[in-house]
Amino acid sequence: MGGAAARLAEAGVESPRVDAELLLAHALGVPRARLLVLDEVDDAAATRFEALVAQRADRVPLQHLTGRAPFRYLELAVGPGVFVPRPETEQLVGWALERLAGIAEPVVVDLGSGSGAIALSLAHEHPGAQVTAVERDPGAIAWTRHNAGARAAAGDTPVDVLAGDMTDPGLLRELDGRADLVVSNPPYVPDGARVPREVADHDPPLALWGGPDGLDVVRGLLVTAARLLRPGGWLGIEHADQQGESLPAVVRSHGAFTDVDDHPDLAGRPRYTTARRSG
Template sequence: MSQLAHEVALALTGSGSPSPGPEARQLVAHVLGIDVSVLMTVDDVTDEQRARVEELVARRAAGEPLQHLTGVAYFRYEELAVGPGVFIPRPETEEMVGWALGQLAARPAGSRRVVELCAGSGAITAAISSELGGCDLHAVELSADAWPYLERNLAGRSVDLRLGDMADAFRDLDGTVDLVIANPPYIPTGHRAFLPTDVVEHDPELALFSGADGLDAIRTVAAVARRLLCAGGLVVTEHDESHAAGVRAVLASAGLSEAATHPDLAGRDRFTSAVIGWDA
């Protein structure tokens, strides 16, 4: 099978794929219905399988995300169902989740009530649910197109899921939440023309854009966090690397303190946290 994966990798290289080798192995393994780790143990493919691989390579070369072709996205230790209508989770978000897990782990079980705003595929909540025990997990998503993926990815994990606008969500939890976490839309609407075509064409509009300065959804995240958090509770939100100062100002003006921006492994300012003081 190394020969077919090699041919696919060459075809993807010519079409500008950023990682042709791994993508080729995932596409071929997907068509054969096997795990990538056993790809090299398969000797032959049928004509139908080869034709299917060629069809997927053509779609990938035309700009469809690999994750839409295989129906799967990987996030930390999770394998998530994705497809058209739901945002494909990105590696940048994994670091914010790692930070949040560290904060939650430092709290006693029983003080780990978490609300995720803008849940999309459920990647963040799924990772928290797998990696730390004793959490009471809640998540909200507005998009009816994303909802089936969220339900599927969090099935059997005892997560309270709600379909609706985060602005009005979880009023029953006001003042009781230990951590509010969000990867909201944050691209200024005027930046559409600067985005890669595959992002504009294949990620949902609602997941990307958020007003003229890109901060509309983060203003809502701040206001909702202010309402939901208990004394000493934390909010953390992902944002564009150029928005760190603006996000800290938004959090402060919502009545949250100690706003701090955290760099990713490349040193880019990608998420900011704040707390609600004991006297707030």
């Protein structure tokens, strides 16, 4: 274990010990906690572990190697072609659930759903919610549908998965003025920005790049959100930590929103902007 962690550390992996433990648990087919009472590793598992460590050292995302990504109370299937959900996004979901409290059957739209992390968490934690997950990327939407099917089979409120572009003027016209909440973790990385190899080499480009300032997709998203939301409905958008002033400014300048505010993540970095539909 120590040698694997050292190899990952040398390769620049941020959490080498944790990653090594999770990979060993995956190779053995046991929970990570079982490693505390592990006596030995058989040859087949050791071979699998070595291969996994080599891939992780080459900066293949941990979640692609295990095939799973934990998010709030769910464990989602992920792999090549879909953006891996990050823990920071869990706070946006928590904010959204607070806004939906007291609404028995809220209408919710998740724009750019990817793995379905936000949409499926909202449906799981607010069973009355009528959630639609919109995803443009053909590769990513396969994962959205897979995870939505798995959660419905587990007894969660089904989530509608729709292939579509969040900036399309014709998107979800039947929900115009009806949505209680629109939420999104959109592409927001400025073109040309440096990102970790796990992101640059493995996250789908449509989930990352947002134009010269990273906010081109957000500008189109705001038009859609303003149309979908009822007066008083809420909007929540995740952003890069450098956009804590620029994204709220874009929302304010749109003109259809009030109560624009920005929120930090657990590390104190600007992470998501919220607003309310005026009218």
